[in-house]
Amino acid sequence: MNKRVTIHDIARMAEVSSATVSRVLSSSTYPVSEKLRTKIQNLAEELNYIPNMIGKQLKTDKNMTIGVIIPSISNPFYASVMLGVEEIARKSGYHVLLCNSLQDGKLEEAYLQTLFEKQIKGVIISSISENKKLMTHLIDLGLHVVVIDQKIDLPSVLQIEFDYRQGGHMAASYLVEQGHRRIGYVTAPFDRPSRNHIYQGFMEAIHDFGIPFEDEYLQVSPEEKGLYDGIFEFENGKALTRKLLQLPEPPTAIFACNDLTAFGVINELNAHGLKVPEHISVMGFDNIEFSQMITPALTTIKQPDYEMGKLACNRLLEKLKDGSSQEIEVMLQPKLIVRNSVRSLN
Amino acid sequence: MNKRVTIHDIARMAEVSSATVSRVLSSSTYPVSEKLRTKIQNLAEELNYIPNMIGKQLKTDKNMTIGVIIPSISNPFYASVMLGVEEIARKSGYHVLLCNSLQDGKLEEAYLQTLFEKQIKGVIISSISENKKLMTHLIDLGLHVVVIDQKIDLPSVLQIEFDYRQGGHMAASYLVEQGHRRIGYVTAPFDRPSRNHIYQGFMEAIHDFGIPFEDEYLQVSPEEKGLYDGIFEFENGKALTRKLLQLPEPPTAIFACNDLTAFGVINELNAHGLKVPEHISVMGFDNIEFSQMITPALTTIKQPDYEMGKLACNRLLEKLKDGSSQEIEVMLQPKLIVRNSVRSLN
DNA sequence: GTGAAAGCGCTAACAG
DNA sequence: CTGTTAGCGCTTTCAC
Numbered sequence: 001m002n003k004r005v006t007i008h009d010i011a012r013m014a015e016v017s018s019a020t021v022s023r024v025l026s027s028s029t030y031p032v033s034e035k036l037r038t039k040i041q042n043l044a045e046e047l048n049y050i051p052n053m054i055g056k057q058l059k060t061d062k063n064m065t066i067g068v069i070i071p072s073i074s075n076p077f078y079a080s081v082m083l084g085v086e087e088i089a090r091k092s093g094y095h096v097l098l099c100n101s102l103q104d105g106k107l108e109e110a111y112l113q114t115l116f117e118k119q120i121k122g123v124i125i126s127s128i129s130e131n132k133k134l135m136t137h138l139i140d141l142g143l144h145v146v147v148i149d150q151k152i153d154l155p156s157v158l159q160i161e162f163d164y165r166q167g168g169h170m171a172a173s174y175l176v177e178q179g180h181r182r183i184g185y186v187t188a189p190f191d192r193p194s195r196n197h198i199y200q201g202f203m204e205a206i207h208d209f210g211i212p213f214e215d216e217y218l219q220v221s222p223e224e225k226g227l228y229d230g231i232f233e234f235e236n237g238k239a240l241t242r243k244l245l246q247l248p249e250p251p252t253a254i255f256a257c258n259d260l261t262a263f264g265v266i267n268e269l270n271a272h273g274l275k276v277p278e279h280i281s282v283m284g285f286d287n288i289e290f291s292q293m294i295t296p297a298l299t300t301i302k303q304p305d306y307e308m309g310k311l312a313c314n315r316l317l318e319k320l321k322d323g324s325s326q327e328i329e330v331m332l333q334p335k336l337i338v339r340n341s342v343r344s345l346n
Numbered sequence: 347m348n349k350r351v352t353i354h355d356i357a358r359m360a361e362v363s364s365a366t367v368s369r370v371l372s373s374s375t376y377p378v379s380e381k382l383r384t385k386i387q388n389l390a391e392e393l394n395y396i397p398n399m400i401g402k403q404l405k406t407d408k409n410m411t412i413g414v415i416i417p418s419i420s421n422p423f424y425a426s427v428m429l430g431v432e433e434i435a436r437k438s439g440y441h442v443l444l445c446n447s448l449q450d451g452k453l454e455e456a457y458l459q460t461l462f463e464k465q466i467k468g469v470i471i472s473s474i475s476e477n478k479k480l481m482t483h484l485i486d487l488g489l490h491v492v493v494i495d496q497k498i499d500l501p502s503v504l505q506i507e508f509d510y511r512q513g514g515h516m517a518a519s520y521l522v523e524q525g526h527r528r529i530g531y532v533t534a535p536f537d538r539p540s541r542n543h544i545y546q547g548f549m550e551a552i553h554d555f556g557i558p559f560e561d562e563y564l565q566v567s568p569e570e571k572g573l574y575d576g577i578f579e580f581e582n583g584k585a586l587t588r589k590l591l592q593l594p595e596p597p598t599a600i601f602a603c604n605d606l607t608a609f610g611v612i613n614e615l616n617a618h619g620l621k622v623p624e625h626i627s628v629m630g631f632d633n634i635e636f637s638q639m640i641t642p643a644l645t646t647i648k649q650p651d652y653e654m655g656k657l658a659c660n661r662l663l664e665k666l667k668d669g670s671s672q673e674i675e676v677m678l679q680p681k682l683i684v685r686n687s688v689r690s691l692n
Numbered sequence: 693g694t695g696a697a698a699g700c701g702c703t704a705a706c707a708g
Numbered sequence: 709c710t711g712t713t714a715g716c717g718c719t720t721t722c723a724c
Contacts, residue, residue: 001490006701017711022703030704031709048483053463054404057703058716063400065443065464072429074635076554079425083418086446086660090453097411098444100432114441117399118411137394142347230635263639270641289420289576290636293609295616352717363695368719376720377693401717404700 005047013047057119058311064088066122066316067097067115074230077258077290077305078126079147084309085124092317105129112159114286116143122316125231126190126340146316149191149310158319160312160330164194167301167334168201174299174336175253175337176209180281183211184251185218185238188233195257198285202255217251219243225294230260237264238271245272250258253281253342259300260293267340277343287337297339304332351393351537358400360389371397384604402463412468413461414441415454420576422634423604424472425492430655431470438663462489468662470655471631473498475539491660494654496539502574504656504665505576506676510540513647514547520645520682521599522555525691526627529557530597531564532586532611533602533621542604544631547600563597565589578608583610584617590617599627599688605637612640612687623689635684643685650678 007025011018023030024040032040044050052260056064068085070078071086089096099117101108114124116138126149127135136154139145145157152159176316183206190196204212206213219240237256241264244250256262262284266276276282276296284291287302311330352462353371362382363622369376370386378386389395403409414431416424428444435442447454461469462484472495473481480618482500485491491503498505521529529552536542552559583602587610590596602608608630612622622628622642630637633648637674657676 002486004487008701019712020710022701023710024601026703027705028703033709036710050487051463052465052701054400054465054701054715058400058404058701058718059703063715073419073425073432074422074429076420076422076425079419082444083420083446086419086444090446093460095443095445095464097441098428099433099441102438113396114439117397118441119398138349141350141396158493216362234639236406260639263636267639271465290609290639292577292579293606293613293636294640295613302651332693354717364717365695365697366693368717369694372719374709374719379693382693398717402719404702404717404718407700482702 004052005049006052007023007049010040010043010047011050014043014075016040021217025049026056027039033200040265061119063119063121064093065095065097065118065120066124066313067099067111067120069099069101069111069123069125069127071128072100072229073098073102073128075260076287076290077218078304080288080305081126081309081312083315084306084311085164086309088310088313090096094317101126101128103128112138122146122320123314124148126150126313129341144316144319146312146319148312158315160308160315160332162194162303162332163334164197164307165201165204167285167303168198169202169205170200170201170334170336171255171285171301172202172205173209174338175281175283175303175342176205176211176254178253180251180253181211182249182251182253183213183217184244184254186254186265187219187235187257188221188261189223190220191223216247217244223242233258233260234264234297235267238268239264241265241268251280252345253283255283255285258284259284259286259288259298261318262298262300262341263294264293266298277341281342287335291292291337292339296341299339299342300337302335302337304335308332317327350398351395352398353395353420354387354454355415356389356393356395356649359393361658362384362386369440371395372402386639407465409465410439410469411441411443411464411466412470412639412659412666413445413457413466415447415457415469415471415473416445416471417449417474418575421594421606422576422636422648423632426634426651427472427658430652430657431659433597434656434657434663440663444544447472447474449474451477455480457669458484462487467572468492468666470494470658470662472496486575490662492658492665494658502611504661506654506661506678508540508649508654508678509680510543511550512549513631513646513649514544514549516547516549516680516682517544517601517631517647519555520684521601521627521629521641522557522690524599524688526597527557527601528595528597528599529559529563530587530601532583532590532602532607533565534567534607535569536566540591544603579604580610580613583607583612584614585610587611587614591620597626598691599629601629601631603631605630605632605634605644608637608644608646609640610686612644623687626687629688633681637683638685642687645681645685645688648681650681 099111122144147341221236285298291298353367445457468490494506567582630646637644
């Protein structure tokens with residue numbers, strides 16, 4: 001294993017001080033004679049000099065790494081977010097650390113702490129932990145936080161919100177406009193505010209239209225188990241659909257709280273010999289990439305995952321630069337994606 | 347913004363030297379009197395001491411971060427790999443840096459370089475770049491590399507191989523055994539060795555069975571565009587299927603080089619009013635999570651993504667610890683996953 | 693058992 | 709323009 005070359009090695013060989021080498025190689029604006037500059041550059045090239053960022057960092061307390069804490073990268077929604085974050089980070093010379101919290105508050109906190117120990121200055125987080133004590137403390141120590149996917153009531157954290165309520169409203173409105181009156185609602189437990197908001201928006205629309213809604217059309221899955229898993233959502237969709245089908249008057253359309261769950265709904269319907277959308281319509285929420293790949297292509301509400309990742313990262317980098325906590329709240333808007341899983345009854 | 351507390355702050359307050367504080371707080375085995383030890387620990391707790399790993403790192407040249415370079419996290423296959431890597435890393439106190447190379451050799455090299463600048467000692471990579479000069483150099487400087495998903499002929503890089511050839515062989519064998527004789531083969535270009543190996547294994551089986559294979563049954567998509575995208579694979583599957591259907595004698599079964607492409611195949615078939623598997627059978631490769639969610643559930647060859655991630659990370663951590671480059675080659679084996687997208691003609 | 697001091701690789705006053 | 713020096717936060721000889 002070869003020894004790594006430092007600015008001192010180069011300084012010695014060029015017969016200059018290491019300060020001069022630093023000035024040239026760190027592309028500072030500090031004036032250095034053209035002669036020495038080229039000499040040092042050539043030498044660096046020759047010796048394959050690779051700067052040691054740890055040394056630099058210790059000195060400057062600047063860190064070109066950010067952290068992203070999400071429930072699980074195996075959820076395609078978060079994978080898209082991550083893709084967006086990484087793209088922006090990369091373009092600004094940043095690296096990004098991926099942390100799966102697996103819906104575990106303890107894990108999330110552990111990550112927050114160790115990220116900070118590594119002197120990470122910026123974090124994008126889809127938080128699950130109730131306890132904001134650690135986060136508050138770290139922010140106080142200079143950590144910059146951007147929250148996606150939900151709200152945290154802490155001063156100086158930036159929110160990239162999404163209008164879940166509006167999304168739920170859109171979904172219900174669309175189904176009603178297509179002539180549906182008996183609509184099933186299939187969802188994971190209301191332990192995340194986002195799910196609550198979707199539900200509220202949905203019900204608002206239902207009431208606005210003056211449609212009656214029977215309690216038995218709302219099917220909530222039992223407590224989420226610890227480890228997140230796409231299959232889990234899928235199975236939920238299946239199980240809850242089974243219950244809906246046992247009703248004396250089954251719904252003509254089923255809305256699912258996310259696309260994965262909607263896949264389960266469709267699958268279960270198919271298993272019962274029911275065709276989508278001929279017999280029953282299905283609507284999802286998220287618009288993950290796969291929702292357009294299945295047959296029938298899923299009608300759904302788009303939550304701008306990739307764009308959200310890019311936006312969050314851009315905001316974070318600004319925040320890191322200015323220190324300014326640009327108190328502009330951002331609320332991303334949902335979009336109705338009409339495809340083929342909903343039939344018009346009109 | 348509060349000032350961060352260092353071991354010197356604690357040392358001053360405890361009226362000891364910073365060396366003693368370090369010995370206590372870094373849980374070294376060095377003897378320190380019980381009295382001072384508890385005093386220091388209490389003080390650290392009180393002051394909410396958070397160690398600065400950058401300082402530690404500069405001194406010890408040990409780094410608890412690894413890098414993962416993959417084509418794109420938006421590919422669910424790599425998302426699963428990543429999940430496995432992160433799980434193992436986390437359990438050993440490591441962080442993991444996610445780098446999307448987007449099938450771009452230049453980007454990949456840039457990442458390799460900057461990771462090394464940050465003194466990362468271990469990298470898991472699904473490489474695309476032909477030029478191994480930089481990698482060789484970095485390895486020479488002490489970088490440890492584990493390669494997944496394909497082969498790199500470099501000494502001391504650890505390979506986590508997957509038996510693509512055997513996978514292709516299995517797929518063909520299964521289709522033939524189910525009575526299929528006219529089999530379409532739909533694939534992205536052969537610019538990755540893995541795709542070649544699948545094809546070779548597939549053809550071997552075809553020949554072993556003495557089945558004729560017409561060239562027109564092989565459909566290769568045009569050059570891959572720069573930016574990876576799941577939709578791209580999907581569209582490929584659709585486009586190539588269209589060609590297959592124009593044949594005077596269309597195949598009775600279509601094999602796709604990955605599940606995403608298989609989704610495209612099924613989608614296109616449906617668009618032509620052809621039912622899977624009643625009219626045409628379809629087989630995929632990868633076994634991503636979604637392959638069990640579509641209707642009909644996809645028969646496919648399982649490539650152990652999550653397990654591969656865990657294995658790769660475990661090997662890397664061992665390598666990092668021992669320095670030993672444990673020259674045991676690992677070849678993960680494919681598994682046939684029979685579901686409902688292939689019909690028996692027997 | 694404890695402390696003083698050096699130093700990891702780099703940058704940034706400051707002096708010349 | 710260039711060099712000297714100090715020091716970022718930590719660990720680790722070495723001496724006591």
